Amino acid sequence: MNSVLQTHAVSKHFRKVEALNAVSLNVAPGERVALLGHNGAGKTTLFRIVLGFLKPDGGSISIAGSKPGSKQARRSVSYLPESVAFPKMLTGREVVSYYAKLKGARHSDVLSALEKVDLVDAADRRCGGYSKGMRQRLGLAQALIGDPKLLLLDEPTSGLDPISRQKFYQLVSEFAGRGTAVLLSSHGLSELEARTDRVAILRKGVLVANAPLSDLQASANLPIRISVRSTQANVDRVHRQLGGSRINGVSVELECRQPHKMAQLAAISKLGAAVNDVEVSPPSLDEIYRHFSNHHDHAGDAK
Amino acid sequence: MSAVLAIAQTEIRIGIRNRWVMLASVILFVFALLLVLLGSGPGGATRADGLTVVVASLATLSVYLVPLIALLLSFDAIAGEIDRGTLQLTLASPVSRGQVLIGKFIGHGCVLALAVIFGYGVAGAVGYFLGHNVGLDGIIDLGRLIVTSIALGATFIAIGYVASASVRQTGTAAALAVAIWLFAVVLYDLALLGGLITSSDGLFAKVLFPYLLLVNPADAFRVFNMAAIDAGGLSTGLAAQGNSMPFQPHIAIVSPFIWMVIGLGLSTLILRRVQP
Known part of the structure; x- marks a missing residue:
């Protein structure tokens, strides 16, 4: 070229x-x-x-x-x-x-x-x-x-x-x-x-x-963040079933890799009424940038 | 060529807008007017052309003021522009660094020329109307003084570029410019005077002294103008020696031009190495 x-x-x-x-x-x-x-x-x-x-x-x-x-x-x-x-x-x-x-x-x-x-x-x-x-x-x-x-x-x-x-x-x-x-x-x-x-x-x-x-x-392969909103009564059960970490009393936050995303979502939907809402956020551009500019990683070099 | 003219035009524009031209004109005019008024007083009546008497004193004024104005105009040209970050883009353009310097030189030369023509021209006009026996000779003398003052100024503009290109800070460049002025127009003459006093009959006075006058562009300027006025009785200062020169005093005017070329050449060489 x-x-x-x-x-x-x-x-x-x-x-x-x-x-x-x-x-x-x-x-x-x-x-x-x-x-x-x-x-x-x-x-x-x-x-x-x-x-x-x-x-x-x-x-x-x-x-x-x-x-x-x-x-x-x-x-x-x-x-x-x-x-x-x-x-x-x-x-x-x-x-x-x-x-x-x-x-x-x-x-x-x-x-x-x-x-x-x-x-x-x-x-x-x-x-x-x-x-x-x-x-x-x-x-x-x-x-x-x-x-x-x-x-x-x-x-x-x-x-x-x-x-x-x-x-x-x-x-x-x-x-x-x-x-x-x-x-x-x-x-x-x-x-x-x-x-x-x-x-x-x-x-x-x-x-x-x-x-x-x-x-x-x-290539950064950063985890996808899934935030599951439950209710005060059910949040303990949701947390026990899904793992992850609890935040602000009613929500559970999970991280998963791209290939496991659908399986994880299926597990969440199985919980039925215990879950009020789900939010899926892919890694932000800033996170990707931080990944490359802070870590010792030459993954993209070959291109 | 149009790039060189664009740089020159920009310098002239800036010189007019930041009131440099006006300030320099007023300074030259005020000092020149003082000399004109003193020269045309009752005691100033001599055989010579009234304007010529004034021009003789203006020549001495030029030796001090014109290099100062020229250096003040040029010390900022490179160091200051690098400091403020305005030179980067000019040097990134397809213009060569020599062209940049020539453009600035033309622009600053025009700024100085405007100030000299206005300052001395108006003062000369006052002298013309107040003076005794003013004739064509006096006007020619004044014209010659204006042209050679511009040449002297251009020389010190070029020398100022050397100072400006050699350092990175504007403040340092300013100090260097003042030092150059002090050396060229004050200390150099004092040293020569000292030499004359200690060996008035020796090798120094007879052989070296005239050539040492020639080496300094400011002294050479005065030697030339005094000789051109052709009035030995009117000569002042060190140039009074002009009568006993081992060379034609008229060739003294070559000295500022040689320094101008040296200054421009040297500053171009230095500017080529500058990393903006």
Whole structure:
């Protein structure tokens, strides 16, 4: 497969700290990849290496066939830094038009980029007075300009309200649909809400997972939680029959693996009137993320 | 090329909006006006063109003020932008780091030029209307002073970039800029004066001294302007030695330009290694 971004066994350390350890990650045209990890897991370091700001200690990187930092590579990549800042004295329109000129983009792109991020009304105000969300959207407008082959977005949704966040993912999908490769970083899985094609998780500089979300869900093999609501009179009997743990006097909580789910539910329905209600919750995205980012587990590595 | 101009345009825009241009213009104008008013007083009536007398004192003013304004304009250019995080995106774009620096240089140069033209121009106009025997010579002298002051300023802008690219904190860059100014326009002259006093007949005064004047762009600027005014009696300060130079004093103007090229080259080399 012809990836836009190819990193092979990239390593980087700062003094004694191992920031990245043999990270191999590819992003194909039109693919949306989320890079997850705690603060300090190495996400931003990887971005800075891809941008050519830092030299890796080992490994190789290619961006649309060029070396990172080369003019060709910089032309292909658009970047949105984690805490984006602009000269306070300039208006939003001037900022976007400045980057359009630096990238050699058409002037008509400026307005369409501002429209895409809903900043047209504020375009002629100085960006020193923008809120964090508006600054973030201005940063995104700047990144969308110039038909990038690769979008590098460092925690793009921090500071965005839920509606802006939804619009953001729509924009990302729109660009991916036109063949742009997207690599975005985030703190947790729950923020992504399954809007990416693949999830890569960095833990202390090591890539511990790199697979579609559904594969991660399967390979994590986390228990399903079943909460059984009974009555004060019957809860003891239910608990004795099903096991699990009692909570708040009337409920029993059980955990079971995916293959045993139906058998467990059958056992519950056999209890008849003793059970008032049953709630089944699959493992949350946060739990899956915690599973990969905290445990020593390389289950998803092979993908 | 359009990228370079976009960077320059942005610097000019910021310079105008944060009132840098106005502030620098007013400072230059106030000092220049003081000199004009003093120079055109009754005691100032000499044989020479009234405006030329003013230009002679303005040249000395330029030596102090213009490098200071230039350094204040440039010390923040790289360290400050890295500090605030605004340089990352520019360096991630397809523009080369040399182009970034040239763009900033053009922009800051224009900001300084606006201030010098306005400050000295208005003060010169006042001198023109108040002065005695003001003629074309005086206007030419003033024009030459304005152009060379801009060149001197551009030199110190380039030197300021070296300071700004070498350190990561804006505060450190500012301290470095002040140190450069203090050395180039105050301490250097004091050291030369000391040398002259201790060996007024020796090797230092006869051979080394003129060349040492040439090495410092600020002194070379003064030597050139005093020689160009062509009024030995009006020369002040160390440049009064200009008459006995072992070289044509007019070539002194080359010195600021050489330093400008050195400054830009050095700061580009340093900026290439900067990890934003």
